[in-house]
Amino acid sequence: MNRLADWWFAPAPAERLAMLRIAIGLYALLWVVGRIPELHELAALPADHFRPVGVVRLVGGPLAPGLVVAIAAATAALLAAFVAGVAFRVVAPLAALGLLWTLTYRNAWGMVFHTENLLVMHVIALAVTPAADVWALGKRRDPAAAGYGWAIRLLIAIAAVTYVLAGVAKLRLAGADWLDGEFLRNQIAIDNLRKALLGDRVAALATLFLEQPAVLTLFCVLTLVVELGAPIALLGGRVGRVWAFGAWGFHLAVVLTMNIWFPYPLFGFAFLPLFPVERVGQWVIDRIRAIGSRLRS
Amino acid sequence: MALERQRPLAAAVGSLVLVAATLWPVARDPREDGFPLSTYPMFATARPTTLVMSYPLGETAHGNVALLPRLIGSPEVLQARAIVERAVAGGRNGMAQLCGRIAERVALEEQFRDVTGIRIVSGTHDAIEFLVRDQRGPERLLARCEVRR
Numbered sequence: 001m002n003r004l005a006d007w008w009f010a011p012a013p014a015e016r017l018a019m020l021r022i023a024i025g026l027y028a029l030l031w032v033v034g035r036i037p038e039l040h041e042l043a044a045l046p047a048d049h050f051r052p053v054g055v056v057r058l059v060g061g062p063l064a065p066g067l068v069v070a071i072a073a074a075t076a077a078l079l080a081a082f083v084a085g086v087a088f089r090v091v092a093p094l095a096a097l098g099l100l101w102t103l104t105y106r107n108a109w110g111m112v113f114h115t116e117n118l119l120v121m122h123v124i125a126l127a128v129t130p131a132a133d134v135w136a137l138g139k140r141r142d143p144a145a146a147g148y149g150w151a152i153r154l155l156i157a158i159a160a161v162t163y164v165l166a167g168v169a170k171l172r173l174a175g176a177d178w179l180d181g182e183f184l185r186n187q188i189a190i191d192n193l194r195k196a197l198l199g200d201r202v203a204a205l206a207t208l209f210l211e212q213p214a215v216l217t218l219f220c221v222l223t224l225v226v227e228l229g230a231p232i233a234l235l236g237g238r239v240g241r242v243w244a245f246g247a248w249g250f251h252l253a254v255v256l257t258m259n260i261w262f263p264y265p266l267f268g269f270a271f272l273p274l275f276p277v278e279r280v281g282q283w284v285i286d287r288i289r290a291i292g293s294r295l296r297s
Numbered sequence: 298m299a300l301e302r303q304r305p306l307a308a309a310v311g312s313l314v315l316v317a318a319t320l321w322p323v324a325r326d327p328r329e330d331g332f333p334l335s336t337y338p339m340f341a342t343a344r345p346t347t348l349v350m351s352y353p354l355g356e357t358a359h360g361n362v363a364l365l366p367r368l369i370g371s372p373e374v375l376q377a378r379a380i381v382e383r384a385v386a387g388g389r390n391g392m393a394q395l396c397g398r399i400a401e402r403v404a405l406e407e408q409f410r411d412v413t414g415i416r417i418v419s420g421t422h423d424a425i426e427f428l429v430r431d432q433r434g435p436e437r438l439l440a441r442c443e444v445r446r
Contacts, residue, residue, distance in 0.1 A: 008309070
């Protein structure tokens, strides 16, 4: 038990967690702002299109479009403060709550997406960590008693669990048959057909793989290896980063065969906790200081 | 000193709660999806390659053309599909309303200036035949409306 605790609480720089707050918070902010026009359109749909999920079940029916947009705008403002690290202990839980509500509301119109789950869970996790002890506006805080490594490990663990669940779902719903490639070939075919019929783009490599289904067997095996093997990311270091590249490759393959975009992992944000991201932040700070001193002299 | 011990405890409890919550859907039927706690059932279910689906088409002098998801009501293709399905389930009224909304949006689109009418159809297609051999299946007209500019 002690060894587990020692590993979980192994130290990490406060700047790394702060950089994760800034990067993931900024992604969430841009994502919410980019969703506002769509949220307005969805909120204007007839009430019988409303299929509440998660926390949105708390309301009996759809909210007025103006209110939906106002909540999203307030969430964006809170996320901006989250990124800046202002009054983090108060602002961060509110920002996480706003993000949870706004994105759950987006998923309450007949289609539950899987592109935003990890983002929401990461922001919730960051909200309960000392992620604004450094590189934050406002008064300087004392170093956290529990350190910062546990918070980074928590982000990795949450990501790993989501991948494991995806693998488990395949095995529970399809069993070992999922590996023979036919399940995936049919998924690719049906998904791309739906896109073609609704005027969306058919994936670049879809028809190639539909004509060569044997290749898909390899892809199926690799998918399950990445998904069920996700907990190795918790080892961190090179092993964790190799897993991250494998998972990123899986998402790239999904784009190329199904034109389904999971932007949070695809743009690397889901895997940032596995990298020394504070170096990027430090580089930016050094550049700003260098420019500042050049302007002063 | 006591406070210093409490803080790692709070961090440990917080970590356990969040990891357990993320893992919790494993106890559910994998088909029972949710948000943000999901079973992630995408790509996991068996599917036949034949698809029966309703969708709108734009009428032009040279034949029917596919529209865009955002003209249906959402830039997300699956959400757009859900909107069409719900409208079809709503019968003649539901389809007429959706058809009208699509026609209004199409009328504002330069890209679709040659579209004179909207058809909501139900098509039955084999996905492999459609995508690999360009073979369309039969389509049945469900609703139609004019695009007024």
